Structures are given as structure tokens and as C-alpha cells.
Amino acid sequence: MTQVKDPVEPWKPVLDSRVDLRGLPLTPEEGFVASRLDGMTDLHGLSVVTGLSPERVDAALQRLVSLGAVSPPDALDEGEPAETDEPAETDEPAGAPRKLYETALHQLPAEERAARAKAAEEPELSALCFDPLPAVVHALLDNPRFGLPQARLVAAHHRTAAGLEALGARASLAADAGVRRALLRNPQLPAALLRRLHGGRRLLEQHKLVVSRDVPEQTRRVARELLRARFSTAEAEERVEVIVKTEGRCLASLAGLPVDGKTAALLCSRTYTSMLLVQNISRWAACPPALIAHLIKLELVRRSSPLKLALQRHPNAPAEPRR
Numbered sequence: 001m002t003q004v005k006d007p008v009e010p011w012k013p014v015l016d017s018r019v020d021l022r023g024l025p026l027t028p029e030e031g032f033v034a035s036r037l038d039g040m041t042d043l044h045g046l047s048v049v050t051g052l053s054p055e056r057v058d059a060a061l062q063r064l065v066s067l068g069a070v071s072p073p074d075a076l077d078e079g080e081p082a083e084t085d086e087p088a089e090t091d092e093p094a095g096a097p098r099k100l101y102e103t104a105l106h107q108l109p110a111e112e113r114a115a116r117a118k119a120a121e122e123p124e125l126s127a128l129c130f131d132p133l134p135a136v137v138h139a140l141l142d143n144p145r146f147g148l149p150q151a152r153l154v155a156a157h158h159r160t161a162a163g164l165e166a167l168g169a170r171a172s173l174a175a176d177a178g179v180r181r182a183l184l185r186n187p188q189l190p191a192a193l194l195r196r197l198h199g200g201r202r203l204l205e206q207h208k209l210v211v212s213r214d215v216p217e218q219t220r221r222v223a224r225e226l227l228r229a230r231f232s233t234a235e236a237e238e239r240v241e242v243i244v245k246t247e248g249r250c251l252a253s254l255a256g257l258p259v260d261g262k263t264a265a266l267l268c269s270r271t272y273t274s275m276l277l278v279q280n281i282s283r284w285a286a287c288p289p290a291l292i293a294h295l296i297k298l299e300l301v302r303r304s305s306p307l308k309l310a311l312q313r314h315p316n317a318p319a320e321p322r323r
């Protein structure tokens with residue numbers, strides 16, 4: 001059997017769009033499996049959708065991988081980053097500047113540190129990024145030599161809301177991916193600054209922040225508030241996108257929020273192949289009755305008695321399917 005690298009996140013194979021399946025020596029069964037790959041359905045779901053045993057689905061997937069039509073599970077990224085456009089490393093090497101600050105600058109009077117910060121050059125410029133006083137951060141921001149490497153150090157290591165607010169107020173600095181990620185990881189990130197940085201982002205990006213293991217709990221808590229507020233005003237297409245692409249995981253953070261008729265209609269117009277998505281929708285208290293009726297008719301649901309029963313017992317289930 002193909003070995004998945006994370007039991008919590010099973011492999012969900014997807015076709016390489018650059019490969020023409022018609023030119024590959026595939027059997028009818030392998031071609032059938034390939035036609036059901038959507039990047040959101042794991043091996044179990046593919047077995048349910050195709051009616052084939054997991055072993056036969058796995059054999060077809062191995063064949064597709066060997067032909068280069070599907071990326072192997074080892075090629076997938078681990079975890080879910082808070083922001084997909086961020087570089088892997090957001091901090092400049094901090095050891096030497098920190099040591100310089102602690103051994104030569106920390107004992108200086110606050111007024112002198114602030115005065116030096118306005119005109120400092122390297123390595124003192126980066127060393128002063130570890131100063132805990134907001135006044136020193138303000139002075140650093142007035143230094144014409146202060147750039148993105150120093151901004152990332154302040155974003156990662158400064159521990160006052162006032163200092164981080166001053167940094168975030170500089171749009172050219174806050175727009176940097178490394179600065180944003182460092183701010184999001186900083187336990188002292190002010191809620192107001194988080195709202196400015198993240199409030200206008202798409203629902204899918206906001207959900208990634210809600211579930212990210214790289215950010216503090218208080219940041220995830222504010223992110224959930226942002227997600228709920230944004231969901232209430234988002235376009236129907238964007239609501240459907242976050243529900244489908246997270247396989248319904250986002251619904252746990254959206255409890256109590258209803259959807260409009262257009263969102264319900266778009267959800268009803270989809271073809272569902274992910275068992276996990278349908279399971280999460282079945283637990284969604286605000287699930288529209290029309291969507292429940294649509295899901296109950298699916299072959300995927302008819303083959304799973306527990307899932308069908310869960311949908312029939314849903315408080316919003318139409319009377320007919322419950323009888």
C-alpha cells in the first residue's frame with residue numbers, strides 16, 4: 001500500500017495538468033480512477049466513489065505516479081501554513097545581534113539607546129531591534145538604514161503592543177511576507193493590528209490562520225472572530241470555496257451563522273466526492289434543508305448507512321427523507 005506521510009492528513013492525489021492522459025498506456029480501470037481525482041478526495045473516498053476496493057485504487061494510483069501523472073505523497077507539503085505566500089524563513093539570523101545588545105547596549109540609559117537607534121549602522125542597528133522599549137522602535141523606524149531585515153527582527157522579538165503597532169503602521173514594511181509571518185507568531189501582536197493585516201483577506205486564508213499551529217492561541221481566537229465577521233459579508237462563491245476546499249472543517253468555526261439562498265443553491269449544484277466533506281456538513285447545524293435533501297440522494301451517501309442516517313436525523317432535514 002502507498003504510505004501516506006501524515007495519518008491526520010491522508011494523501012489526496014491530484015493529476016498533473018501538464019500531462020495528457022490520452023498519451024499514457026493506461027488500462028480502463030486506471031483511466032477511470034484518474035478521472036475521479038480532484039485533489040480533495042483520499043484513497044478511502046476514491047474507493048467509495050469508484051466502487052473499487054482500496055487495493056485496486058491504490059494499484060491504479062501507483063501506476064499513475066510511476067507515469068508522472070500524479071505526484072507521490074512525499075511531494076506534498078506538511079502542515080498548513082498561516083499564509084501560503086510566505087517564505088519558509090522569516091527571521092534574519094538573530095544570535096549575533098542579540099548577543100551584542102545584551103553585552104554592550106542593554107545597560108545604556110533608555111534615552112541614549114533611542115538616540116543611537118536613530119543613526120545606528122550595522123551591526124548595532126540590528127542589535128537595537130531587540131530593545132524592549134517602544135521609544136527605541138520608533139527611533140529605529142526613523143533611521144534611513146532601517147530595512148526589511150531589521151523589521152523582521154522587531155516583528156519577531158519585540159514584546160510591546162505600542163512597538164508592534166508602530167511597525168505595522170509602516171505599510172511598506174507590513175506588506176512584506178516575512179514581517180507579516182513574524183508578527184502573526186508574536187504573542188504580543190495587538191488584536192487591532194491583526195484585524196488591519198488580515199481582516200480583508202479571503203476566507204480561505206483566514207481559515208488557515210485559525211487552524212495554524214504556528215501562531216499563539218490568542219491570535220487564533222481573534223482570527224476566528226475575523227473569519228466569522230468576513231463570512232457574514234462575503235460573496236456566496238467565496239463562502240462555497242472555503243467550505244469545499246477545507247472539506248467542511250471551517251464549519252466548526254462558523255457555528256450559528258446561516259447562509260443565504262445563493263450560497264445554498266451553489267452548494268446544491270456541486271458534485272460531492274469527499275466523504276469527509278459530507279460528514280462535516282451533516283454536523284453543521286445551519287445546513288440548509290435543500291442541501292441535506294441533495295446530499296441524501298448522492299450515491300456516496302446511499303452507500304454509507306451511518307452518513308445517510310446522520311443526514312436524515314439532522315434538525316433541518318426535509319420531512320420526506322426522514323420518513
